[in-house]
Amino acid sequence: MTMGHKRPYVAVSGLGLILLAPVFGTGPSFRPDATVKGSSLAGWHTLGDAVWKAQNGEITGTPGPGGNGGWLVLDKSLQDAGIYASFRCPAGCRTGVLLRAEKTADGMKGIYVSLTEGDVATYRVTLDAQGKELQREKLRPGGGQMRFAPPFDPAAPARGGRGGRGGAGRAASPVNLPLAPPEPGLHTGDWNRVEIDIDANIVRPFLNDNGETSGGVADDEFGRFGPIALYAGGAGEVHFKDVSYKDLGVKETPP
Secondary structure, eight states: OOOOSSSOOOOOSTTHHHHOOOOSOOSOSSOOSEEEOSSOOTTEEEEESOEEEEETTEEEEEOOGGGOOEEEEESSOBSSEEEEEEEEOOTTEEEEEEEEEEEOSSEEEEEEEEEETTEEEEEEEEEETTSOEEEEEEOOOOOTTOSSOOOOOTTSOOOOSOSSSSGGGOOOOOTTOSSOOOOOSOOTTSEEEEEEEEETTEEEEEETTSOBOSOEEOOGGGOSSBOOEEEEEESSOEEEEEEEEEEOSOOOOOO
């Protein structure tokens, strides 16, 4: 079977072939609507205390005094989307990607994929009008072959573990592979790659081409339609490059 994607895929039978994460690749698995080349921040605006600049092919976010964070927010709103970026975050810094950043009476709410050392996870978050985080809660598990999760049932037994493929359950690779798989997890102080797919009410992050990790169920009440935003906080500058996105579904709202 021939696949038309830019990255090679591991061949397996059945439906798993469709949903298997790309491996050994560089760049997004989708054809972007736009890619930020790191020479201009046109089409984006800032929120919060971080200072953002674009030069030499990179976007740099510098936290404000005391490590106060801030956001670089896309001027375009999306619902179902694919997002890709390379990023570098030194020890002590905090970074991540906000999706469906929907305005509220007091600020914003949305789905936040944390890409911080010791905190690679996906949350529902609320922010105040200055971009300060007020509340966060981990998403309930969801992902894998699931496209749409049913409503939460409080009477159902709790299910632990990850909401998708990959992660701690990955089997050890044979030592004689012609190509070594990428090192799993977040590489602090080094370049990382992340691709995030949010479709219907499922969000799937893929970190460093090692399979889906830390995804979950993005119910409509958490944010339905809004911009993407990059975050910089904590200690040290956060660097992004090759930031790309694709609108996977048109959303119309009444005037």
